Amino acid sequence: MVPRYARPEMTAIWAAENRFRIWFEIEAHATDALADLGVVPRDAAKALWDWWATNPAIDVEAIDAIEAVTKHDVIAFLTWVAENVGEQARFMHQGMTSSDVLDTCLAVQLTQAADILLADLEALLAAIRKRAYEHKLTPTIGRSHGIHAEPVTFGLKMAEAYAEFDRCKARLVAARADIATCAISGAVGTFANIDPRVEEHVAAKLGLSVEPVSTQVIPRDRHAMFFATLGVIASSIERLAVEVRHLQRTEVLEAEEYFSPGQKGSSAMPHKRNPVLTENLTGLARMVRSAAIPAMENVALWHERDISHSSVERFIGPDATITLDFALARLTGVVDKLLVYPARMQKNLDRMGGLVHSQRVLLALTQAGASREESYVLVQRNAMRVWESDGALSLLELLKGDAEVTARLSAEQLTALFDLDYHLKHVDTIFARVFGE
Helix, strand or coil: CCHHHCCHHHHHHCCHHHHHHHHHHHHHHHHHHHHHCCCCCHHHHHHHHHHHHHCCCCCHHHHHHHHHHHCCHHHHHHHHHHHHHCHHHHHCCCCCCHHHHHHHHHHHHHHHHHHHHHHHHHHHHHHHHHHHHHCCCCEEEEEECCEEEEEEEHHHHHHHHHHHHHHHHHHHHHHHHHHCEECCCCCCCCCCCCCHHHHHHHHHHHCCEECCCCCCCCCCHHHHHHHHHHHHHHHHHHHHHHHHHHHCCCCCCCEECCCCCCCCCCCCCCCCCCCHHHHHHHHHHHHHHCCHHHHHHCCCCCCCCCCHHHHHHHHHHHHHHHHHHHHHHHHHHHHHHCEECHHHHHHHHHCCCCHHHHHHHHHHHHHCCCCHHHHHHHHHHHHHHHHHCCCCCCHHHHHHCCHHHHCCCCHHHHHHCCCHHHHHCCHHHHHHHHHCC
């Protein structure tokens, strides 16, 4: 985790204090359930909660000092609790194994992280929706292969992003549900030394579902799907970031990141206004995606369990969620403050002498009786003259002067084919599909 790209709420989830609090709750709830079943004395469970109520501080340094000797984090934690609670602590962890604590804790942390990420997505969706409606009918050029194609609107670009992030939200909701499972099943998942009802009790208390079948661990396909989902969200972030970066190029300059008073773009060139935020988002997206492959490689553990996954998850759990949280918040700010230049969009639309209307002329010629092949030749030969003139010539005027074209289409008909509003007539339909209105 790099502090430069971290926000406090998400970072706190991965702090040692939060991890140890979750461990305690798992152990204490399990002891409660064992007491209900008559396996341990009721006073043992009460002693844990009474101590917890009066001693909420976690002594991370003390636990770490014990681990330096035991070389085992869960044992170090249990030892520290026992030193503070006293004799009744011997009934804690009855029939459980370390993975019961570690995996259930990780499930809690990932669901906590997912809740923050879902809130981030909601904020981003709201910002995108606002800009989409603001520029619903702001015409701009659509590009394929980076080349002018046909007119769209800037609002449609935002609507595309909204629909994509709405899918991201749905995927994350599903991934959260998939990861939110509890395993309190003992050394190899057989419940030989602990009643399944303990697992059910702990799961209910922690807001998790019961893992249908665990070995010594919760199956890692769940984690693989979770981190893959984060990777897809990161890719969607990058897609919108790259769009902004392109639109901010000097030759395009249809939109740009907000440039705050006092901001500097270059140490050497005072005129520079660089798309630093969206370039940064591209880099952050790469880091989030980098967690997906290790998470998938963690699926194939030996037999009932090995710990090859453990070190991986200690990295990717905090790093991927903290980085994605930061990236989503940054992108929300970019969208919210994005400077949009409709006049420049119109200028770029007009730059190539009406070439953006070529398909409509092609179709009109076929409707007037020309074959598609003939129509294509007629339009292309005039379009290439405009292209080679760098837009200095007008496609409409060239077509009006082409006898083979005017033999089928009048000057008035040709003029009508260059109506920009024609391309925007279904914007309302698309918005209704995306925003449900």
